[in-house]
Amino acid sequence: MSVSPPRAELPTHDVENQPVPRVPRLWADDRPLREAVAAQGGDAQAVQDYAAALSGAEMAEAGRDANRNAPELRLFDRGGRRLDEVAFHPAYHRLMTAGTTHGYAARAWEEAPGGHVAHAAMVYLHSQVEPGTCCPMTMTYAAVPALAADADLAAAWTPKLTARGYDPRPVPLAEKAAATLGMAMTEKQGGSDVRANTTRAEPEGAAYRLTGHKWFCSAPMSDGFLTLAQAPGGLTCFLVPRWLEGARNAIQLMRLKDKLGNKANASAEIEYRGALAHRLGDEGQGVRTILRMVHHTRLDTAMAPAGLMRAALAEAAHWARHRTAFQRKLIDQPLMRAVLADLALETEGALALGLRVARAFDEADEPFARIAVALAKYLSNKRAPGTIYEAMEALGGIGYVEDTPLPLLYREAPLNSIWEGSGNVICLDILRTLARDPAAGAALQAELIRAKGADPALDAALAAHAARWPGLPEEAEARLYAERTATLLTAAILTEAAPAVAGAYIATRLGDRGLTAGAFAAFDAAPVLDRVLP
Incomplete structure (x- = not known):
């Protein structure tokens, strides 16, 4: 349907140099996603179908409506009888319907190849449109393995949790x-x-x-x-x-x-x-039983920040390609290119790491999944707030305004780090896992060793890491250890899953750099930026 554009010729001025809002095309615009799903054996068609369902202006508006119209607590009916219910805006139900009918919570348990990878990619996609509705679907997905502790409860609940549908009625199971x-x-x-x-x-x-x-x-x-x-x-x-x-x-x-x-x-x-x-x-x-659920929710809390960063990056890249400053497009200015390339590397690294972890879930590689999901959760969530902020700054003042998605993304950025184990809890879990589970440490080392020879800088960084920590660090160094280990793991995964950007990731993460986005020695940003938007 053709829609008449808003008027740009106003009584006092003409509206110029203001890019039109980006209309998300979550599959077609995201080359790193397409490559990462293929590299990790995910169901590309399922991911593409879900991306199509979430793309476009209408679903973007539904995401905004669900956030602007807060849930309403309804404790009593008009006669004073207790309800203890929460009422949601129709946009919330629309988003929940989209996710459940496309298998957000179900696909990993349908015995199709690459189910967890497809699920993780769906988390990444849904987080770009409306991250709040991820929570109930993520918990539903993650509850299935925990229910295996009781055959009768599993028989009653699992078919309903993995059904392709949405039924919000307050009625018995x-x-x-x-x-x-x-x-x-x-x-x-x-x-x-x-x-x-x-x-x-x-x-x-x-x-x-x-x-x-x-x-x-x-x-x-x-x-x-x-x-x-x-x-x-x-x-x-x-x-x-x-x-x-x-x-x-x-x-x-x-x-x-x-x-x-x-x-x-x-x-x-x-x-x-x-x-x-x-x-x-x-x-x-109790703790041992519910950890099966926590283990799977952590996968989603590792994937969600990748989606949030991707949404912010896409907004910044779109703006830079259509906005002119000082007689040049922003995207053609070297310093802006360096910043955007840095954000793109962060986003692509988080995506590659998260989907590699999801593949370990598919392959029932429990030792690697246990340690890698914690590393991914820690690193990606710690990097998300700064990445989203830098994307906001790329837009300037308009990025700080609720007319754009950036404020929503920025407010969401801390959540997944807090949920299912904040930073210190995750770092202590990493040390505990490596101390108690030699198989987890061996699986991690095998993944790192497989990348040896791909890049001299990576080889040097791996050697330096092993020399500094021949064993586990003291507790006070747990964050440094987790950050560096997760960064090395991401670099190793990229050498195989995304060689086009692996060298740039290694050079800017393992080499000499400053503390802020784009603060590193100049390099050719074109191969990185060409992957951000077509």
Whole structure:
């Protein structure tokens, strides 16, 4: 349909040198994505189909609407009966429908080749349009392996969690065409230290009754939650259904969090008031049971920052190609080219690293997946805020205005680093994994060694890394160790998955550089920038 353009001839001036808004083409415009999906054995057609569903002005507008119209807490109906519900804008439901019907939560479990790679690519794509709605779909995806701890619960829930559909009605599982599953672990007094949880679980026949609070419960309209509580035998994992036959479970929403970003997604404080729950796994094994879910959510928290950076980079590149300053296009000015190339290398490295980790999930290479997902989560999330900020600065003042996507992306940037283990927790997990699991360390070394000989600078950096840390570092050096190890791993992966940019990544990450984007010795940015937008 042809749309009449807005008027550029105004009474006081003509509007010139203002690029028209970019219309996202999430597959056609993203050569690194196409190459990375192919390199890691993902289902390219599934990813392309989902990119098509999310592309265009209408879905971009839906993403903006879902963020501008916050979820509404509805505690009571007009007669004073408790509802404990959250109402969402129609744009939220549209985005959820797009994701679930295209298999965001399901594809990895459908036994098709490259399912986790395709899923990870979908996270990358969806994060560019509206990252808040990723949360409920990510938790639904990640809950499936945790449910394997109980055959009966898995038989009842897994078919609904992996159904290609979206059913937000507040009705019991048996009446659902499709379902979502969330997580509620954190309590006020413990935070990441879930062993300090005080929520009680009292046996009642084959089930339990839970009493206590949860400080963070994202997506509180999910059909159920995996949660931790103190049973007679110790900290235990439970599945708490949201809706019961003929009743609502005793889960009370206390308030919604007023968050920095992630506005479309509701995050709540909740209380269990004798809520019915089903034990998942043995009593006392709660952490071990729920870690299967955490392991998979960490994959998504490693992929989401790559998508956020890509969206910011695409906006900056589009602006630079159509904006003139001092009689030259911004994209033709050497310093701007250096900055944009730096942002492109960061984005492409995060994408390549994340999809390589997803391939390890597909191949059931658990030792490598365990260590690499933590490294990817740490590095990509620490790099995302600065990358997005630099893209914002490339646009200048308009990049700081809500008319562009940059403020939304910037507010979202810290979240995935905090969720499922903040930076210190992840770094300590990396040291713990390498200390306790020799197979994880061997798998990491094998991945690094495979890249030897591809680039002399990489070889030198690998040798220096091994010389500095012949064993594990002291705890106080955990961040430096994690950052350098993850950067080396990204460089090694790029030598195979994206050789066109590997040399530039190695030179600008492992060589002499400053602290800010573009602060390195001049190099030919053309091969890097040519991959950003066609």
